[in-house]
Amino acid sequence: MNDWSQRMKVEPKLINPQADDCARRLMAYLCDAYGKRMLTGQQIGVHATPEMDVIQRETGHYPAVGGFDFMNDSPSRTERGSVGTDTALALQWWRAGGIVTFCWHWNAPKDLVDQPPDNGWHRGFYTTATTFDIANAMDDPSSEEYALLLRDIDAISGLLAQLREAGVPVLWRPLHEASGGWFWWGAKGPEPCIRLWKLMYDRMTRLHGLHNLIWVWNGQHKDWYPGDAYVDIIGEDVYSPARNYQSNVDRFRQALSYTNAAKIIALSENGPLPDPDRMIEDGALWLWNCTWYGNFVHKQEERETVVSDQYTEREMLKKVYRHPFTVTRDELPDLIRYPLHHP
Template sequence: MAKANTSRFEVAPELINPRASEGAKRLMRYLCSIYGKRMLTGQQIGVVSTPEFEMIHRVTGKYPAVGGFDFMNYSPSRVERGAECRDTDLAIDWWNRGGIVTFCWHWNAPKDLIDLPPDRTWGSGFYTKATTFDVQRAMSDQDSEEYRLLIRDIDAISDQLKRLQDEGVPVLWRPLHEASGGWFWWGAKGPEPCIALWKLMYERMTHVHGLNNLIWVWNGQHKDWYPGDAYVDIIGEDIYPPAQDYGSQAERFRMAESYTAARKIIALTENGVVPDPDRMLADDCPWAWNCTWYGSFVFTGEGDERVYSEEYTDAEQLVKTYAHPFTVTLDELPNLKD
């Protein structure tokens, strides 16, 4: 097996929060110890039904090392419209099975949802097209209703993160993802208000709520949106290549490395197709983990008729990836609790 150039991937296991929990420090030490040498397999679960983990196991005989979850339906503007969420409970269960937890947040805009079917409904309220909420106005006026609602929402999600902290769960925390694309409201007004919002979230979650179980994964996907080394633990890229394109995505890996002169772990925080481990090694771009998106990227059909979908990653390739000596599956993880 080819080996990555380890000198480039020697990252100090230090977190930006000086009061980080022992669990967060332990997870970061582990990530740094394998970075450049092995990649954690990962899988996002669906928002409503969650067959992804079992579907992966059915095909490969193994479970992913990293479970991906979403705080979307804990957003107050969704809760007040009847949305329910149990991802916090599912994440605690996953941690207790020995897995690693990562969370994103499809943050429904706090107000000003357009709510026009079919694709601008309140259920799509994290998209720029489905809200007139102005993040620039919110961040430029701390006396505004918009700013107060941002604080309300951050506090609501902090309550969920506190539940995880109380259960000893460290979280690879990936908020405000894909901001530079502009398709989410937090990125609709350019880098400045989004960076300000990132820093506000960090300061409030860390210093007001005392959340020390978080490893901050920045996923802005453009150097102009980078909030600075003091606010980022890990850099993530989300990549959706054409179906069955098993390339290493080396160009995006190099781009992520260029965002800062500091050495940061680089992860494939969302993917459609699972990249080929041999190509990653050959191209010297050993993503720290991958996290395949849910639904049609994994299965097709309904209920008991669900079967693995080979549209994006065929079964043979998936089996190869999960059995490869470069990748880590759930059964190979060390005990990260103590």
């Protein structure tokens, strides 16, 4: 356990030496909280977004972390008529006192299979729904495919720049779950995916000046780790069986094993909530959780959206949101003025 306790002491040093104060203040708070508290978190839906209000009605609290997605901002979706809404929603969330995390279900830039229902264009982030080849694209920087990767990164950078201008730090979790292979960015093994991660980091940081990002890597396997210089925080996505409130300590230990450096570990996606008492007992001290949207949280009853007991029962939801170990939005400090750590 001794080396564990050392690993829980993380210096609030971001990989980007030019990081904005807003990101440095958030990281300072996260490092102060790590190992002592877990921030509650919730992903919002794509078409309807009742999650936050359902949780607040049931528990009296909003989650500390709001999860958003640039899915509908992918150029191969917008050219087919989709409209991204999450940048504006994330800005509102930050202004209401919450922390913002973004993932990106990146629709492949081209070569969509477009065969509904399972492989329609709207499922173009899945390996089965596109013939786009990340290995070929990364091997040939003069190719159309490579140029389209840059186009897409630039499109999302424009939205992240809007958040930067508004002073919003973002827990940025791109290229998630790569080792699973079910998304096109993970379909050709670790090497091209790691190269894409580094390309995205360099382009977003150097070209676009996105110094408000805290980089959350969520590759889920040691072979896919791009290196300590490219990762601020490690996230694991864990979907336990329904109504199983285990701490997921095995996955916490797995995340610790990716590097010898002290990095914060977060439960970047979950189905059922982990029981805070079990987390403390097992030493699975995830810094935040982010429950996935839809029926993980709510269901329709007649004309009303209510809490669903399917994955996390009402009583456990209340327990988690009212537990002394967890942090809800109303308990967050003023992150705009949070003290910076000075070495």
